[in-house]
Amino acid sequence: MRLVASSNSAPASVNRYLLPHEQDVVTIRRHPAVLIGPVVMVLAALIVAGILSNTAIADSTASLAIIWWLWLLVLVWFVWQVAEWSVDYFVITSARLLLTTGLVTRQVNMMPLGKVTDMRFERTLVGRFLGYGTFVMESAGQDQALSRINFIPYPEQLYLEVVGLIFKE
Numbered sequence: 001m002r003l004v005a006s007s008n009s010a011p012a013s014v015n016r017y018l019l020p021h022e023q024d025v026v027t028i029r030r031h032p033a034v035l036i037g038p039v040v041m042v043l044a045a046l047i048v049a050g051i052l053s054n055t056a057i058a059d060s061t062a063s064l065a066i067i068w069w070l071w072l073l074v075l076v077w078f079v080w081q082v083a084e085w086s087v088d089y090f091v092i093t094s095a096r097l098l099l100t101t102g103l104v105t106r107q108v109n110m111m112p113l114g115k116v117t118d119m120r121f122e123r124t125l126v127g128r129f130l131g132y133g134t135f136v137m138e139s140a141g142q143d144q145a146l147s148r149i150n151f152i153p154y155p156e157q158l159y160l161e162v163v164g165l166i167f168k169e
Contacts, residue, residue: 010024010027010089010091011027011089013087013100014027014089014091014098014100017091017098017100017108017110018091018093019095021095022093023093023094024091024093025092025093025094026091026158026161027089027090027091027092028089028090028152028153028154028158029085029086029088029089029153030085030088030090030132030150030151030152030153031130031131031132031151031152031153032085033126033127033130033132033151034085034150034151035081035082035085038077038078038081038082039078041074041077042075042077042078045070045071046071048071049067049068049070049071052067053067053068080103083103084101084103087100087101087102087103088100088101090149090152092158092162092165094113094165095112095113096110096111096112096113097110097113097116097137097146097162098110098146099146109145109146110145110146111137111139111144111145111146111147113162113165113166114166115140115144116138116139116162116166117138117139117140118137118138119135119136119138119159119162119166120135120136121133121134121135121136121152121155121156121158121159122134122136123155127155131153131154132151132152132153132155133152133155133156134148134151134152134155135148135149135152135155135158135162136148137149
């Protein structure tokens with residue numbers, strides 16, 4: 001399976017960081033598994049709020065309101081996490097690798113393909129089951145901003161795509 005996206009498929013939030021001579025090869029979001037922690041947190045908070053609502057702690061209206069307002073804050077945090085995930089992209093171009101993150105404070109990490117000296121991907125048991133992995137890249141003994149990318153979907157195919165770009169014939 002080849003994951004090649006046309007240059008028109010990348011969102012404008014990513015296209016603005018591409019140079020005129022670059023071709024967008026693959027643009028993907030991180031795997032939705034990155035949201036497992038926030039989902040567990042919001043469900044756990046809901047269970048705790050439900051249990052506390054049925055105890056002596058919640059006898060007064062004020063304490064009951066505080067319990068549910070706290071749960072609402074956790075829910076707002078969860079929505080924020082989903083919104084941030086929706087604008088985070090891993091981009092492979094003909095010349096470099098980019099990772100764009102952040103909803104309010106935008107961060108763009110980049111590594112030229114020519115600087116990649118070593119690249120591997122790792123998959124935990126959970127990662128194999130859910131279909132994600134981690135890319136680990138090294139570059140000539142330098143500390144790079146883009147050295148480890150977690151929760152990458154289709155890691156085998158993307159690995160082959162990047163290696164094919166690095167070692168063009």
